[in-house]
Amino acid sequence: MSGDYLWDGSGEPDPEIQRLEEALRPLRGTRPAPELALPRPRPGFSLGGWNSLAAAAALLAAVTATTRAPYPAPGAGWDLAWLEGPSWPETRVVREGRLGVGEWIDTLGSRARLSVGDIGEVQLEPATRVGIVDAGRRRHRLSLARGVLHAMIWAPPGRFLVDTPSAVAVDLGCRYTLEVARDGSGLLHVEAGWVGIESHGRRSLVPAGAACPTRRGAGPGTPYVESAPDALRQALLGIDFGSDPRARRGSLDLVLAAAEERDALSLWHLLSRFDGEDRGRVYDRLAALVPPPASVTRAGILGGNAALRDAWWDELGLGSAEFWRTWTWSDSSDGASDPERNGR
Amino acid sequence: MSLEYSPTMSDRADSGPTPAPSAEARLVAAARDGDRTAFGRLYERFSPMVHGVLLARIPRSEVDDLVQDVFLQAMKRLRGLRDPDAFGPWLAAIARNRARDHYRRRADTVELPEDLPAAAPHPEGDALAVLAALRRLPEAYRETLVLRLVEGMTGPEIAERTGLTPGSVRVNLHRGLQMLRGALGRSATP
Numbered sequence: 001m002s003g004d005y006l007w008d009g010s011g012e013p014d015p016e017i018q019r020l021e022e023a024l025r026p027l028r029g030t031r032p033a034p035e036l037a038l039p040r041p042r043p044g045f046s047l048g049g050w051n052s053l054a055a056a057a058a059l060l061a062a063v064t065a066t067t068r069a070p071y072p073a074p075g076a077g078w079d080l081a082w083l084e085g086p087s088w089p090e091t092r093v094v095r096e097g098r099l100g101v102g103e104w105i106d107t108l109g110s111r112a113r114l115s116v117g118d119i120g121e122v123q124l125e126p127a128t129r130v131g132i133v134d135a136g137r138r139r140h141r142l143s144l145a146r147g148v149l150h151a152m153i154w155a156p157p158g159r160f161l162v163d164t165p166s167a168v169a170v171d172l173g174c175r176y177t178l179e180v181a182r183d184g185s186g187l188l189h190v191e192a193g194w195v196g197i198e199s200h201g202r203r204s205l206v207p208a209g210a211a212c213p214t215r216r217g218a219g220p221g222t223p224y225v226e227s228a229p230d231a232l233r234q235a236l237l238g239i240d241f242g243s244d245p246r247a248r249r250g251s252l253d254l255v256l257a258a259a260e261e262r263d264a265l266s267l268w269h270l271l272s273r274f275d276g277e278d279r280g281r282v283y284d285r286l287a288a289l290v291p292p293p294a295s296v297t298r299a300g301i302l303g304g305n306a307a308l309r310d311a312w313w314d315e316l317g318l319g320s321a322e323f324w325r326t327w328t329w330s331d332s333s334d335g336a337s338d339p340e341r342n343g344r
Numbered sequence: 345m346s347l348e349y350s351p352t353m354s355d356r357a358d359s360g361p362t363p364a365p366s367a368e369a370r371l372v373a374a375a376r377d378g379d380r381t382a383f384g385r386l387y388e389r390f391s392p393m394v395h396g397v398l399l400a401r402i403p404r405s406e407v408d409d410l411v412q413d414v415f416l417q418a419m420k421r422l423r424g425l426r427d428p429d430a431f432g433p434w435l436a437a438i439a440r441n442r443a444r445d446h447y448r449r450r451a452d453t454v455e456l457p458e459d460l461p462a463a464a465p466h467p468e469g470d471a472l473a474v475l476a477a478l479r480r481l482p483e484a485y486r487e488t489l490v491l492r493l494v495e496g497m498t499g500p501e502i503a504e505r506t507g508l509t510p511g512s513v514r515v516n517l518h519r520g521l522q523m524l525r526g527a528l529g530r531s532a533t534p
Contacts, residue, residue: 029495033412093483192429
């Protein structure tokens, strides 16, 4: 029963673990919460009271600095730690250094960790090649040529971008995994928050619990929830990256037949991937699963009205997409920046 | 590497977004809006986790100050947290980063080992000796074991507050304890 005791304290106590607990207990933290200046609560908010106008102003200034002013970027590069061990979590830091803008690393058989300024960190799996494109004060940008990275970002949306050979991923906060194969294909898994991904005029918004494939020359595919059946995922691949119109239509038949309410995310994206009669079929299936708000009309959707599509998104229960709707690629040209094309 | 819907994330990803905010998400939203009581509750709930993450990495005498520093940093950045349900993993990442910063800023100083023999018996001598052994373990084992053995958190609590899967926490606890026993010179079965 010692396993249960170690796990959750249940079962017969393990005397050795108890001895360790007793020995280590004096090391527990006991200090109370720090005094913290917080912004003034909104009128009517009821969880607690706080009236220091001066302190509120101080924190408001701090919050404004955090969200509007640039993040400090000491030095043009990020801290790099090389990790050693057979597999995570049996890893430890064996060497530390710094990766500058324009520099690339290949992790080969090792793992590594990059600190993204002070806005987050990226863990790199073995056989991963990355380079820093921008470590500026307002934007942090990494290029992933191949391999697997896990990103954890705590900055406001849009501050951290990852170029891949097939699309650009824009962090909308805060945790995801991105894989790139040697042929430039990619796969994005979002674990928390949202990630926007775009290239070649295609855009996808991927919320937590969903994934999205990408292909060189085509951009991002249609996102799907991780619990979607394999048949539906394969059919989406046929739609997104297939070249035969008849086969593509057959794939749409499969998706519409297999789709359930959980797949509203995929169907919503398909509204802009088809036109004409096929868009109408997507509309009908999505409307049956998640009825559109009264303001959204079939004619409007079939006519390609983006505002109506956005209004429908708000009914899907996937959170606000406001930031992503207004996002502009002011410094990323057509979206994807191809690391191989850049001589890497 | 397969790109055909790798199952590598299947044990980590949720089944889908949940529309109803959790109690934790409500506390985060309230703290973001300036509610001190909510901040206090978040501190009460998460400070043992932050304390453990730091204690696994930096000298004990500096941990308490840094716990407060981590919360101050977190509160300043709270508006950047898009998913309030990810508060715990987000806070843990800030704490780990803060511990790394601590060493970068003190690169010119030499840390004395915590288990340095003292002239007279120290009331926390056993604790510091065990802590020194813990710190020689791989990072993930060390952190999880400190959260369990020092902070008194259960495995499910560690998973919930750090964002690790329950499976990873279980592995870390069992393998870490096995290694700790070896480091302390004890047999695998007491």
